[in-house]
Each structure stands twice: as C-alpha cells, then as structure tokens.
Amino acid sequence: MFYISKVSPFIFCLGIFNLIYSVIYKSFYGIDEKFLVLLIYGFICTVIVGAMYQIIPNSQGGKLKHAYISYLVFVGLILFSLFSYISFITISTFFFFISILILLTHLLPTIKNWHPPTVKFLGASLIYLFLSSLLLLLSGFGLINIQTAVHTATVGVLLNAVYGVELAWIPMLTMTAVDLKKANLLFYVKQISTPLFILAFYTLEYKYVGMASLLEIGIAFSFIVLVYTTLRKRKGLANVPTVVKVFLYALLLLPVGMILGSYMAFHPKNINLFINLHINVLVYGFAVFTVFGGIFHLLPRIVWNWLYAGKTSTVTISDLVDERGFKTLVKYSIILYPLFVIMDMYFNPPRILPLLIYLSIILLYIKVAFLKTLITIKKEKEHGGNKET
Numbered sequence: 001m002f003y004i005s006k007v008s009p010f011i012f013c014l015g016i017f018n019l020i021y022s023v024i025y026k027s028f029y030g031i032d033e034k035f036l037v038l039l040i041y042g043f044i045c046t047v048i049v050g051a052m053y054q055i056i057p058n059s060q061g062g063k064l065k066h067a068y069i070s071y072l073v074f075v076g077l078i079l080f081s082l083f084s085y086i087s088f089i090t091i092s093t094f095f096f097f098i099s100i101l102i103l104l105t106h107l108l109p110t111i112k113n114w115h116p117p118t119v120k121f122l123g124a125s126l127i128y129l130f131l132s133s134l135l136l137l138l139s140g141f142g143l144i145n146i147q148t149a150v151h152t153a154t155v156g157v158l159l160n161a162v163y164g165v166e167l168a169w170i171p172m173l174t175m176t177a178v179d180l181k182k183a184n185l186l187f188y189v190k191q192i193s194t195p196l197f198i199l200a201f202y203t204l205e206y207k208y209v210g211m212a213s214l215l216e217i218g219i220a221f222s223f224i225v226l227v228y229t230t231l232r233k234r235k236g237l238a239n240v241p242t243v244v245k246v247f248l249y250a251l252l253l254l255p256v257g258m259i260l261g262s263y264m265a266f267h268p269k270n271i272n273l274f275i276n277l278h279i280n281v282l283v284y285g286f287a288v289f290t291v292f293g294g295i296f297h298l299l300p301r302i303v304w305n306w307l308y309a310g311k312t313s314t315v316t317i318s319d320l321v322d323e324r325g326f327k328t329l330v331k332y333s334i335i336l337y338p339l340f341v342i343m344d345m346y347f348n349p350p351r352i353l354p355l356l357i358y359l360s361i362i363l364l365y366i367k368v369a370f371l372k373t374l375i376t377i378k379k380e381k382e383h384g385g386n387k388e389t
Contacts, residue, residue: 003057004305007070011050012295018042018081020362027355031275033146038084039283040153041096045129046077047291048161049103054298056107059119069106073099093140100133117183121164124191128156148201155216156194162290163223166247173241176233182226190219210265217258224251242326246293250286257282280341296326296369303373319376325368336361
C-alpha cells in the first residue's frame with residue numbers, strides 16, 4: 001500500500017456502531033425517518049467514506065495530500081451521528097452534507113487515472129455520495145421526499161462502490177482476470193440506469209420506479225454473471241478466500257432484495273407489508289455482509305502498515321486476522337441471518353428475539369474483525385517490540 005488512511009479504522013467503528021444503533025432502534029420503534037438516516041447514512045455511507053479514504057489514493061498509486069482534512073470529515077460524521085441520535089434530523093443532515101462536501105473536494109482532485117473500471121465506479125460513487133448528501137439536506141428541510149435521497153445512496157453510492165471494489169478485489173484474491181471490456185460496458189450502462197431510477201423516485205410515480213428498477217436488476221444480474229465467469233477460470237471454489245465467499249453470499253441476496261423492491265413499486269398497496277423485508281434483505285443482508293468482508297480485508301492491512309511497516313517486529317498481517325473465527329462467523333450467519341429475517345417478519349415491535357439474533361452476528365463479527373487486532377497490538381507493546389530499524 002502506498003498510502004495508509006489512519007482515519008479509516010475510526011470511521012469504520014463509527015459505522016458499525018450506527019449499524020448496532022439502527023437495528024436496536026428498528027426493533028423497538030419500527031421504520032421512520034430517523035431510522036433511515038442512521039442506517040443508510042450513518043452506516044452504509046459512513047463506512048464507504050472510510051473505504052474511499054483508503055482505496056482511492058491507492059488506486060492512483062500515490063499519497064493523499066493534506067491528510068488532516070480527513071479528520072475534519074470524521075468529526076463532521078460524528079456530529080451528524082450525535083444529532084441523529086437525539087432526533088435533530090435537519091441539523092444532522094447539514095453536518096453530513098458539509099462532511100461529504102469536504103470529502104468531495106479532498107478526494108476528487110486526486111483521481112487522475114480514470115481508465116480502470118474500479119476507479120470509474122468509485123468516482124461515480126463519490127459523486128453520487130455528494131448528490132445524495134444534498135438530497136438528504138433538502139429532505140431535512142422538507143423540500144424533497146427522503147425516498148429519493150435514500151435510493152440515491154443505495155443504488156448510486158452503494159452499488160457503484162460495491163461493483164467497483166469487487167471487480168478489483170475478487171480477481172486479485174482469487175488470482176484470476178476480469179473481462180475489462182464487459183466491466184467497462186457494465187459501468188456505462190449503470191450510469192444510464194441510475195439517474196433514471198433516481199428521477200423515478202423524485203416523481204414518486206411508482207410505475208416509473210418499477211420500470212427503472214428492472215434495468216437495475218438486469219445490471220445486478222450482469223454483474224453476478226461477470227463475477228461468476230471470472231471465478232469459473234479457477235478449477236474450483238473450495239479454496240476461495242473467506243472474504244470472497246462472504247462477497248458471494250451477499251451477492252446472492254442483492255437480486256432478491258431488488259426484486260422485492262420492484263414488486264412493491266408495481267404493487268404500491270403492498271409497500272407497508274414488504275418494506276421491512278426489503279430493508280432486511282438489501283441492507284441487513286447484502287450491504288452488511290459486503291461491508292463485513294470489506295473491513296475484514298482492509299483493516300488488518302491498514303493497521304499493519306500503520307504500526308509495523310519499516311520497523312522491527314514479529315507481527316505479520318496474518319497475526320492481526322482471526323481467519324478461523326471469520327470462517328465460523330460465515331457458517332453461523334448462513335443459519336442465523338435467515339432466522340433473523342423470518343422472525344423479524346412475524347414479530348411486532350419490540351422485536352426482541354430477532355434483535356438478539358442479529359446482534360449476535362454483529363458482536364461475533366466485532367470479535368473476529370477488531371478484537372484480534374487489538375489483542376495483537378497490546379501483546380506486541382507489552383513485549384517491547386515495534387522499534388525503528
């Protein structure tokens with residue numbers, strides 16, 4: 001890694017905390033504006049900000065100038081979260097907008113090489129992140145419906161980021177090669193589809209939303225096929241890294257959640273019946289497991305390069321990773337996550353049992369993704385290692 005974003009681990013922690021807050025809040029109070037703001041922006045967009053500060057500079061093969069600005073963004077995200085907790089949504093949306101405005105002016109000028117599909121997708125995600133923050137601010141003042149802002153964040157920010165990162169990481173981790181022509185074509189079709197989808201939500205004409213969603217579903221299936229054809233070059237998937245398996249598990253949930261959303265758009269009278277399931281599949285399923293895989297891959301590499309690169313130390317990146325625990329998490333999640341989804345459909349608030357099931361998944365993830373790293377650092381310091389060479 002050419003550049004290490006020291007602020008990214010702290011932004012990841014803030015995002016995970018907001019995830020915990022959101023699932024607790026939904027279990028007791030249901031789905032409302034505060035919940036959507038904390039889940040979509042406090043969790044998804046916050047984690048993506050942390051990932052962008054690490055991935056974008058490295059995609060350009062250089063360091064990020066004026067790195068202290070990233071801490072201003074982090075402070076803004078904290079203020080956004082704090083005001084969201086106390087239900088001052090208008091104020092919180094202002095802080096989020098300012099944070100993303102700073103992020104945009106900080107990161108966008110660093111992108112010089114736009115040729116790789118990954119960079120194209122990440123650049124688009126960054127631009128949609130700014131647009132979504134603006135729409136969220138306008139919704140806070142009652143000038144636009146919050147659905148437009150939320151779906152700009154999910155379809156514009158999240159999907160562009162996921163497609164871009166996985167087109168780089170999955171081939172890298174499996175030592176395969178992606179078809180660049182198809183990846184570039186997917187990018188351009190995606191940039192035609194997403195504005196249409198956002199405009200459809202702006203009109204709140206659900207028949208338009210439904211029609212626009214069909215194109216997004218087609219793109220999602222095309223991306224999954226592209227990933228499958230890339231992995232097919234291997235002799236088998238048995239030895240695929242666990243991070244890739246998590247990505248694949250999440251990708252299976254993506255079209256399911258999108259088809260649910262399309263169904264609701266064509267049958268708006270059933271929105272209240274299926275909205276909770278739609279969120280549980282797309283966000284608490286697809287988005288969460290994708291984020292889990294991404295942080296598990298990034299965090300130990302950030303920490304090792306930050307603390308131990310160029311120094312005498314016995315610590316390796318593998319020492320900071322609980323690979324066995326992560327495999328256990330994946331096995332448990334295959335059982336626990338569907339159980340959470342099913343129970344959350346039939347319980348009324350307060351949904352204590354589904355909450356406990358999902359919290360167990362998050363807490364196990366915190367243990368395998370964060371605790372091993374902290375324990376290794378503590379032991380290394382106690383043994384007096386980490387000296388300059």
